[in-house]
């Protein structure tokens with residue numbers, strides 16, 4: 034048994050995603066399981082090198098998890114002798130410059146979405162990484178969640194026949210911050226700080242639709258700022274300058290229509306915080322983060338519209354659960370493991386910075402569609 038240590042510069046680990054999903058639930062979880070087996074008796078041992086703006090927070094975080102490497106200097110972190118990968122979970126506007134620095138330092142790149150604030154910048158980063166010959170990846174966690182993996186299983190098995198439409202419902206009430214503290218950071222509601230529903234969620238919808246249903250060919254979006262004033266982490270009232278809801282219609286290859294509502298000003302009357310219903314000629318399914326239910330055409334009831342009568346069918350009870358049939362790990366960790374194998378063994382990896390740029394493209398076109406009130410074609414991207 035040999036052990037290979039790989040240093041990962043992790044930026045933004047004091048934040049929600051960087052700490053919980055990437056550091057604790059992915060990298061430290063890989064260490065807790067004894068490392069990542071690479072085959073031929075070799076095990077990969079990820080060594081986080083924490084970088085951030087606040088020394089006290091980093092020191093505390095490192096001590097809490099028995100980590101030894103941390104610094105407030107990105108250059109110093111990248112120059113660490115163990116550093117091979119740079120990971121970014123900072124606020125979105127801080128990402129581009131840090132990725133450029135890391136690529137220039139010859140590091141492999143793994144980053145949260147959106148990979149940049151504009152398509153031009155996202156494509157430029159993808160080109161720079163390609164030209165530098167470094168491995169690169171963008172987080173597309175939803176693809177690795179149990180509910181969507183089971184949905185993909187149904188698609189791959191031909192369950193739906195011809196897919197007709199997708200309707201997605203995402204969102205929950207994010208408190209305004211006055212009488213109850215908001216459960217998301219305030220920058221998400223300020224356009225000037227990289228906030229907004231479209232920039233946040235359209236990158237997700239792009240890879241979910243492209244990767245599970247069919248490539249996105251056009252977008253029409255209507256956006257709103259339903260809650261115009263919020264209270265921040267310091268109790269200060271601020272103006273919400275970003276969209277907090279987006280109502281999108283996407284045309285997919287093959288004439289499939291997808292419609293996804295995304296809102297932080299909606300109360301949940303669903304089983305999960307996001308759900309996608311897919312209807313096909315042979316059957317339908319509803320997938321959330323964890324569960325996926327289906328109804329075959331042979332089990333489809335025949336409701337008759339009659340408002341004079343009470344509902345005749347227990348509609349929601351008529352669906353069956355797709356069994357797990359396998360063990361699902363944390364989605365972020367599953368994708369990290371694939372990326373780490375890609376970097377160390379050269380195994381195939383699809384979710385790169387070009388794929389990340391497609392998410393930024395859909396967000397940019399979605400915002401333009403909302404501004405101009407028209408449907409936008411989504412052209413193919415290449416480097």
Ligand SMILES: NC(=O)c1ccc[n+]([C@@H]2O[C@H](COP(=O)([O-])OP(=O)(O)OC[C@H]3O[C@@H](n4cnc5c(N)ncnc54)[C@H](O)[C@@H]3O)[C@@H](O)[C@H]2O)c1
Pocket residue numbers: 044045046047048049050051085086122123124125127145146147172174218233
């Ligand atoms: N994949 C997902 O499901 C998912 C979910 C939420 C957020 N995200 C992405 O992750 C990134 C971080 O989001 P989050 O919710 O963890 O945010 P957060 O506010 O909790 O954390 C932001 C991190 O960036 C750091 N930072 C660097 N420069 C900063 C600056 N100028 N101002 C404020 N903070 C700064 C903070 O110290 C902190 O470590 C965003 O790009 C967001 O789009 C992804």
